Amino acid sequence: MTDKVKMRIIGSGGIFVADASASTLIDDSILIDCGAGTFKQLLRLNCDVGKISTIVITHLHADHFMDVPFMMLAARKNIDNGQKLTIFVPEGGIKATHEIAKYIWNPEDATESWWPQNVEVVEYKNGESFTANGATIEPVKVVHGKVRASGFIVEKAGKRIGFSGDSIMCDGIQKIVEASDWAVLDTSFPKSGSAIHMGLDDIYGLCNTYPDKKIIATHIFEETRKMIRRNIPNLIVPNDGDIFEL
Helix, strand or coil, X not given: CCCCCEEEEEECECCCCCCCECEEEECCXXXXXXXXXXXXXXXXXXXXXXXXXXXXXXXXXXXXXXXXXXXXXXXXXXXXXXXXXXXXXXXXHHHHHHHHHHHXXXXXXXCCCCCCCCEEXXXXXXXXXXXXXXXXXXXXXXXXXXXXXXXXXXXXXXXEEEECCCCCCCHHHHHHHHHCCEEEEECCECCCCCCCCCEHHHHHHHHHHCCCCEEEEECECHHHHHHCCCCCCCEECCCCCCEEEC
């Protein structure tokens, strides 16, 4: 018998909606994406940010990446107890993290003297799995316009959770859904055909093709949330803060 895995939807929204930026917390310790407003949202939901020791970033757009520096500041409180914060980023993410992080400490100081000694930033490569907090995480290439973007297959305690990040329908999405028990998928637009995001037609098609998979909509825009069908047995339309046990 396997242990249960706790998954909490920290944010389910896209840009320009009141819902928090798309982000998911696994077992209170692994945060998938940390966009603008995510840090405050974690506090609103009474999440213990000190327990988060792994952050995994799908791509470097601000609504998925911008609050990383605040998590770094929070990690400073754990220096004495030896807990590390490891941030896994796509190629180019180390430089980007250094660039944005200095603006919460001293914009005029380009040195790393302020960098918390218990924080490490690691660039991952698609197809090369890594481990964190008892989970195995496989980055999978997805298509999000011209931006370097990845989804993930997270395996923990015998359960597999897929994350699309931001993506159109592509081979990577098919791989993620096929490999997962649950999949948290970009559901931005009412219709498919965008060059950067999936639409409801894409999600309905996946629900139909994979009836045994639980699909959780995320990165939802206001019009899409109003239009989305609620009578599909394996489609879940979450609210910010919802908790699921797998």
